[in-house]
Amino acid sequence: MKKFMSYLMYGSLLLVALNFTSCQEEFEELPGEDNQEAILASSSTGQLIQRTSSKDGSYDNIVDGASCFAINFPYVVNVHGLEVEIDAIEDLKLIKQLFDEVEIDDDIVDIVFPITITLSDYTEIKINNREELRERAKECLEGGDDDDIECIDFVYPIVVYSFDINLQQTGNVTVQNDMQLRRYFAERGDDDLLSFDFPITLELYDDTKISVSNNAELAHAIETAKNACDEDDDNDYHDNDFTQERLEEYLVACPWLVREVFRANLDNTDQYFDYVMNFTEDGKVVMKDRIGNSLTGTWITRIAEHRVLLKLEFEALADFSLEWFVYDLDNGKIKLYAGEGERIIMKKACDIVDNTPDTLREILKECSWVIKKVKLNNEEVDRLLGYEFNFHAEGVVTLSNESNISEGQWAITTNAQGRLVMAITMGDEPGVSFEWLLSDLRDKRLKFSIEDDNYELILERVCDNNANDGDVAEIRNILMGGQWMVAKYTEGEKDETQNYAAFTFAFQAELAVNVTTGETGPTYPGLWRIIRDSEGELKCYLNFGLATAMQVLMDDWKIVSVTSSRIELKNISGDNTTEILVFEKK
Incomplete structure (x- = not known):
């Protein structure tokens, strides 16, 4: 992609210089005896130097999708609804982190315009909208085919000398960075003669440093290194240059x-x-x-x-x-x-192991397992929502809602087809007493089903009651910090808030919630639980047993937002109807 013309020594110019040795003493002597080789600013070596000192615009491709320019700091972007201020290169990692928090790679960065961009020659241009940015990006050559060379860099400061046609020094300047070097070369005429105060140092892409003693060695070093690494000149901003x-x-x-x-x-x-x-x-x-x-x-x-x-x-x-x-x-x-x-x-997933009876036994015994769903003969058993299984040694299993505990037996076997089966026998709770066929084993969730899901048991893993999850602990403390009322309950387009206007919720310790309906009205004791589920979502379980008046509110609600006085919950029902439940502190 990048062509290199052989290095020119300008022999004729050197011969002319030999004829003017008698005048040499009028000019400052050049440093080093071999450093009198000069190059034209427009020569192939001069072009290599300018390409090496060009502005690299690929570091912010995650934002602008273009490698031939970069956006000037500071600027603001929106990512997944969050506003992020970008003040330095390090801040670009925040965008990557926000992308990584979402499993599906539907990642979009919205730039807040206007912005200013810097081109490879350090020219700055104001961009007013996304359309103008896209037009500029179309001019970029991606995939490493652009002119800038990123696999080798100058180590500054560097002294650059200028010469007349007789190779007599006419001036010098000390450059401190790529921008100054690139602009210095760009401002010279095509026939201007330049050189460096050698030796100078360059740094390769792998942090190796090399020293060059003249322009020929400099050209050779750049030419050798220019294609030696992946310049990341593409929209593949995830590439971490791993081996x-x-x-x-x-x-x-x-x-x-x-x-x-x-x-x-x-x-x-x-x-x-x-x-x-x-x-x-x-x-x-x-x-x-x-x-x-x-x-x-x-x-x-x-x-x-x-x-x-x-x-x-x-x-x-x-x-x-x-x-x-x-x-x-x-x-x-x-x-x-x-x-x-x-x-x-x-x-x-270093904690994943082979699915064998022994493996499943150990997984079940490691933590508690909360019931997300029980379905019997295609009917959901809501009264068991949020109950907790604990699988103990010697085949003992308990099922509890904190206030009541049932005890039974459990065993892991395989059926004739080699599938894993969890057999539970619990005399006073027939809703879970089955030989459950394992149908889905995930990192933090187990699903058992029989007869095409007509009978189904889904369990969520909860270790140490989520004691190490700060969000879970904070929400629990907020809910236990006073009495709450239903400020809103909607089911699709229907607003049914008024049906629960008289209800007062008191969330108590040991998973107990008590609902009162005025001084003389009925009360409804129930179970509540805050957990982070296998998908990483915060959930609020509400279960009021067989109380008909509370059936609509019984579910594992997704927690949408939380403040010290307001909690919003959301649920998508089986028919894809969206339910919204909002509690506000009284």
């Missing part, structure tokens, strides 16, 4: 959970979400679905165009069988892409 060796070590270190799959612009995430991939050093990769079925394929890496590629091959898994560019290797994730609409995101 092939680091990728291979990362892959085999732990299992990987599949979090997102797009092929041919089709979102296939639901089909593969939480599938587990295990890479082994002998080039095999085992893919396991959520119930433990496995398929073995192969993997291999290579380098192409200064990028690391990962090739996956499965006989019966076309969505994964492709050679992928690896464009992120950070924060416990690996992101792969193979062009527009082709990407996979995997999340590191």
Whole structure:
């Protein structure tokens, strides 16, 4: 992409200089006996120097999507509804962090205009809107094909000398950075002769420093290094310049959970979400679905165009069988892409182990498990919502809502097809007494089902009552800090707030909530619970048993917003109706 003309020594000029040695004493002697080689500002060496000192605009591609210019600090962007002020390069990491917090890569940065951009020659231009920015971006050459050279840099300060045609020094200037050097060369005439106070130092992309003693060595150093690294001149701002060796070590270190799959612009995430991939050093990769079925394929890496590629091959898994560019290797994730609409995101999961009866037994005993759903003969059993299982040694299991505890027996076996089965026997609670077939094993959630989900049990893992989750503790304390009323309850377009206007909620310790309806009205005791679920969402469980008047409010509500006097909850019902429940402190 970048052509280099051979270095010119300007022999004829040197011969002329020899004829003027008698006048040499009138001028300051040049430093060093070999440094009298001068170059034209417009020569191939001069062009290499200007390209090396050009402004690199690729560091903020996450914002502007263009490598030939950069946005001047400070400026403001909006990411996922949050306003972020960008005052320095380090602040760009905040945008990356916000992207990483969202599993689906639908990442958009909205720039607050107007802004000022700096071009590769350090010219500054005001941009008033996104359309003007896009027109400028169209002028950029991406993929490393632009003129700037980023794999080698000058170490400043540097002294630059100017000469007349007789190679007599006419001036000098000390430059402190790339901008000063680039502008100095750009301001010279095509026939101006220049050189440096050698030796000078340059730094390579791998932090290696080299010293050059004359212009020929300088040209050779830049020419040799200019294509030696990935300049990140693309919109692939996730690339962390990792090595092939680091990728291979990362892959085999732990299992990987599949979090997102797009092929041919089709979102296939639901089909593969939480599938587990295990890479082994002998080039095999085992893919396991959520119930433990496995398929073995192969993997291999290579380098192409200064990028690391990962090739996956499965006989019966076309969505994964492709050679992928690896464009992120950070924060416990690996992101792969193979062009527009082709990407996979995997999340590191060192705590995932093979699905065996012993494994499931240990998982169940590690923490408590809260009931998210129980369905019997296609009817949901709401009275068990938020109840807590504890699986103990010797086959003992307890089910409680803090005030009442039932005890029974549990066992993990396999059926004739080799599928894992959890058998529960609890005499005083027939709603859970079944041989539950494991149908979905995720990081923090278990799903058991029978007869095409007509019978279903979904459990959420809760360790130490979420004691280490500051958000959970804070919301609990807020709710227990006084009495609350229903300020709003809507079901779709229907506003039913008035139905609950007389209700007063008192959230108490030990998961107890008590609802009163005036001095003489009925009271409704119930269960409440705040947890962070397997999807990372904060949830508020409300359960009032068989109380008909409270059935509508019984659910695992998503917590939308919280203040010291107001809490907003949201739920999407089975028919996709949105319910909103707002509590305000009395």
